Amino acid sequence: MSDKQNNHEHHEEHFDEVMGMKQGHGKVPRFLIVVYAVLAIWAVGYALTVKGIDERPAGGEAAQGVSAEVGKGLSSQCLACHGADFKGGMGGVAPTLHGVVDKLKPEGVKEVLVKGRGSMPALGASWTPDQQDSMVEFLKTLK
Amino acid sequence: MLSNAPFSTAKNFWYTSLFWLIVSMLAGLVVAIKQIDPNFLYFQGQDALNFALTYAHIRIIHTNGILLAWLSMAMVGAMFYMIPKLTRTPLWSERLGNLTCLIWNLAIAAAVVVICMGYSSGVEYAELPLVLDLGVVVLCVLMSVNLFMTIAKRQEKQLYVSIWYFVGSLIWLPLVYTVGNIPSSIVGGAAQANMNWFYGHNVLGLWFTTVGIGQIYYLLPKLTGKPLYSHKLSLIGFWTIATIYVWNGPHHLVNGPIPVWLMKAGIIPSVLLIIPVWTVLANVFGTMRGVWHKVAEDVNMKFLVTAAIFYLMACLQGPFQAMMQVSAVVKFTHWVVGHAHMAPFAAFSFVCFVTIYYAIPRLTGRNIYSKALMNWHYYFSVIGFLMFAFTLWIAGVIQGFAWMEGTPFMETINTVRSLIVWRAVGGTMMIVGQFFFVFNLWKTVKVGTKFASDEESVVA
Numbered sequence: 001m002s003d004k005q006n007n008h009e010h011h012e013e014h015f016d017e018v019m020g021m022k023q024g025h026g027k028v029p030r031f032l033i034v035v036y037a038v039l040a041i042w043a044v045g046y047a048l049t050v051k052g053i054d055e056r057p058a059g060g061e062a063a064q065g066v067s068a069e070v071g072k073g074l075s076s077q078c079l080a081c082h083g084a085d086f087k088g089g090m091g092g093v094a095p096t097l098h099g100v101v102d103k104l105k106p107e108g109v110k111e112v113l114v115k116g117r118g119s120m121p122a123l124g125a126s127w128t129p130d131q132q133d134s135m136v137e138f139l140k141t142l143k
Numbered sequence: 144m145l146s147n148a149p150f151s152t153a154k155n156f157w158y159t160s161l162f163w164l165i166v167s168m169l170a171g172l173v174v175a176i177k178q179i180d181p182n183f184l185y186f187q188g189q190d191a192l193n194f195a196l197t198y199a200h201i202r203i204i205h206t207n208g209i210l211l212a213w214l215s216m217a218m219v220g221a222m223f224y225m226i227p228k229l230t231r232t233p234l235w236s237e238r239l240g241n242l243t244c245l246i247w248n249l250a251i252a253a254a255v256v257v258i259c260m261g262y263s264s265g266v267e268y269a270e271l272p273l274v275l276d277l278g279v280v281v282l283c284v285l286m287s288v289n290l291f292m293t294i295a296k297r298q299e300k301q302l303y304v305s306i307w308y309f310v311g312s313l314i315w316l317p318l319v320y321t322v323g324n325i326p327s328s329i330v331g332g333a334a335q336a337n338m339n340w341f342y343g344h345n346v347l348g349l350w351f352t353t354v355g356i357g358q359i360y361y362l363l364p365k366l367t368g369k370p371l372y373s374h375k376l377s378l379i380g381f382w383t384i385a386t387i388y389v390w391n392g393p394h395h396l397v398n399g400p401i402p403v404w405l406m407k408a409g410i411i412p413s414v415l416l417i418i419p420v421w422t423v424l425a426n427v428f429g430t431m432r433g434v435w436h437k438v439a440e441d442v443n444m445k446f447l448v449t450a451a452i453f454y455l456m457a458c459l460q461g462p463f464q465a466m467m468q469v470s471a472v473v474k475f476t477h478w479v480v481g482h483a484h485m486a487p488f489a490a491f492s493f494v495c496f497v498t499i500y501y502a503i504p505r506l507t508g509r510n511i512y513s514k515a516l517m518n519w520h521y522y523f524s525v526i527g528f529l530m531f532a533f534t535l536w537i538a539g540v541i542q543g544f545a546w547m548e549g550t551p552f553m554e555t556i557n558t559v560r561s562l563i564v565w566r567a568v569g570g571t572m573m574i575v576g577q578f579f580f581v582f583n584l585w586k587t588v589k590v591g592t593k594f595a596s597d598e599e600s601v602v603a
Contacts, residue, residue, distance in 0.1 A: 019301070022364055023304075023371050024373060024430075025373065028373070028376060030422060035417065039415055050467075052467065053467050053468065053471065064266050073551065079551070079553050087271070088160045
């Protein structure tokens with residue numbers, strides 16, 4: 001038995017038979033031993049040093065200021081009833097939101113958001129004024 | 144029905160598993176199409192039917208059908224074949240084995256019915272109601288008694304490595320399954336999620352992987368005619384998978400509502416999994432030295448080597464995904480679905496295909512009906528899977544970064560729509576491949592050319 005990495009020749013010659021299956025005595029390849037060692041060192045380092053990640057903005061409010069973009073981020077709640085393209089849904093119960101700002105004026109839209117109307121829940125009841133204005137800005141873009 | 148013929152249990156498990164393979168994969172295709180068009184299989188005015196065929200029910204049938212029916216039954220069949228072959232001892236009780244197979248099929252059929260009726264524990268991969276969970280544990284006990292008694296009655300004291308893997312798996316499965324299926328009314332909260340993933344990942348790691356590797360270690364020397372490369376590597380691989388894999392569950396909850404030490408306790412072993420995986424693969428490739436030309440000639444070798452390569456890929460992707468930063472992007476996206484199919488389908492289903500292709504001719508005394516169909520099965524499975532997986536991985540990365548930017552959910556759905564269509568095309572190819580597989584085996588058993596087989600009797 002040589003200690004050479006290249007030990008492919010001699011282990012082929014003798015093998016055991018266990019339960020009728022041939023079983024050789026190949027060595028553990030050197031690169032695997034290196035892999036074992038590297039992983040062991042990494043594991044200890046990781047366990048001691050890594051901290052959890054938390055990328056939430058301080059204060060927990062992601063949306064700031066008034067913009068159609070912020071309103072768009074809030075609009076995923078509207079989709080379920082008013083349809084994926086906001087053109088109405090639920091068999092006509094939820095009307096189209098295209099042109100809704102022209103129809104109800106911004107004040108009217110905000111009233112519906114805050115108080116709800118008919119089968120629409122008051123989804124905007126907990127929103128800041130900035131968020132309500134942002135939703136109006138976003139709804140203006142639906143044309 | 145309850146035959147006492149040698150190896151009838153293995154055959155019955157395999158034949159019925161093929162039926163569930165087709166059923167479960169068709170359920171998978173239905174959910175893939177429902178992701179493109181939610182109105183698929185929706186019948187106006189047929190409320191009861193629509194309730195039964197809703198996306199959530201069909202998905203549960205797909206996952207549980209593949210895991211508990213097709214893959215588990217194919218692997219149990221493999222153990223009922225390989226353990227008597229290795230120990231050169233007849234199975235302790237073929238009758239009990241066939242009874243186990245019968246109850247197993249009835250349990251799965253019952254599961255399909257209750258899932259469609261809307262009963263579910265609501266815990267992913269552990270959806271079956273408690274009554275059926277208990278049934279699964281009883282089945283584990285029945286098959287374990289049968290196989291352990293067979294091993295106990297063996298003539299030769301020393302155990303071949305495949306048997307360690309089989310025995311380990313038979314001990315781990317009931318343990319893992321029980322922890323995962325304790326009702327949430329008793330535990331609940333983040334602890335429940337942790338227990339759920341202890342089961343969800345270990346059913347793969349300490350059941351499918353370990354029975355699968357046991358099969359590889361049996362098939363490889365048989366197919367190549369060469370001795371298994373290294374006994375030492377077998378030892379290292381076995382004990383490291385037993386000690387490391389069991390910790391993998393929490394990597395499913397990274398960045399979630401669990402303590403950081405628990406996340407690390409999931410992430411570090413996920414990366415350390417490279418140790419058992421590369422060790423097993425070193426053993427596989429060491430054994431393959433000098434016989435690589437056989438891969439070109441023998442479809443079974445093609446399947447086996449491909450399975451080994453996909454196993455390697457799955458276990459490079461897994462550690463990568465477990466990292467906090469990567470997980471933050473890919474979690475909840477299509478990426479995870481692509482990854483989750485690699486080990487159960489492209490690695491361990493492939494291994495089961497080889498076992499069945501290898502054993503059925505030896506048990507029936509008939510050659511495989513068509514080598515061309517085997518090749519079709521191989522290429523459809525591999526190309527279909529690659530198409531399926533890569534479209535999902537691309538879609539997942541797109542989704543992950545889009546969500547981080549706050550893009551509305553519906554918009555991301557529309558963005559990846561075409562990729563999801565191609566996923567369904569790849570999935571369809573995967574299923575077409577299995578039809579070749581089942582048809583080929585059916586023709587083999589019915590009209591395959593006869594060859595002299597000494598495998599019907601246990602060779603003393």
